[in-house]
Amino acid sequence: MFSIGELSKRTGVKIPTIRYYEQMGLIDAPERSEGNQRRYSKDGMKRLSFIRHSRELGFSIEDIKGLLELSQHPEKPCNNAHNIATRHLGDVRARIAKLRGLERELKRISGCDADTIADCAVIETLADHSLCEADH
């Protein structure tokens, strides 16, 4: 049994975040001490680690709810887990593609070597859509 502070240290999830996850229904409300303080079990810690790891991989709270639910049923088929992961992979790839476009454009405009705003490619580009290379 450990306190929320202990749990926080061991999992690397900040205290208010743990309480937030409880509120969002990602983790069960744990037992309480006589003085009403949260007391977590090892299982609680495992669950929180799962959540933390999932967040690090960028899964949304909703997705994590699904994944946690699945993880409770080892005998079930895992298509759903694959679906969630694959969809998320798609999202990540889309974001990468978008950012690559931005990167290209930003690289171009920030390479400007003008001295004054009047000739600056950064400002010029932002002010005039037609100067833009990429069609975003």
Added chain:
Amino acid sequence: MFSIGELSKRTGVKIPTIRYYEQMGLIDAPERSEGNQRRYSKDGMKRLSFIRHSRELGFSIEDIKGLLELSQHPEKPCNNAHNIATRHLGDVRARIAKLRGLERELKRISGCDADTIADCAVIETLADHSLCEADH
């Protein structure tokens, strides 16, 4: 002079967003009709286009404030504009790098061909940090 609806159509910025920008101090409060409705000038439209374009490139509201301020002073040096753009480019690159890491990991785990949760790499990975390849 056009109404907010016209402005919205011409710039592609949604009406509530225009009002939000006004509130955030990105655009000046425009003149009003006798009945208190907003009436924009061509200058107002140019400014909003600048903002829209900047947002498309991912600049924050604060950055855009700076860029707009600079764009008003064509005679001034443009180091600041370059600084803002270069910093933002750095941000974008950092995000790309992070997402690439996620992509690699997600690709690995969603390639799992297990049938049940018990053997599923997705769930397994999330549950056990030590199985993780990348050191995120």
Added chain:
DNA sequence: ATAATCCCTCTAGAAGCTATAGGTTCAGGA
């Protein structure tokens, strides 16, 4: 017993919008 540290709940804020409610104004036709 007391001080230091921890924990509690509740609320608000951050970013950048979007949506809704309840009401007013405008533009065009009869």
Added chain:
DNA sequence: TCCTGAACCTATAGCTTCTAGAGGGATTAT
């Protein structure tokens, strides 16, 4: 001129994932 329907107004709340603060109680170590 009146009417209708579309467009507009303000104010407020919601989205997502936390994070920070206020004001007060619990625990732990000495």
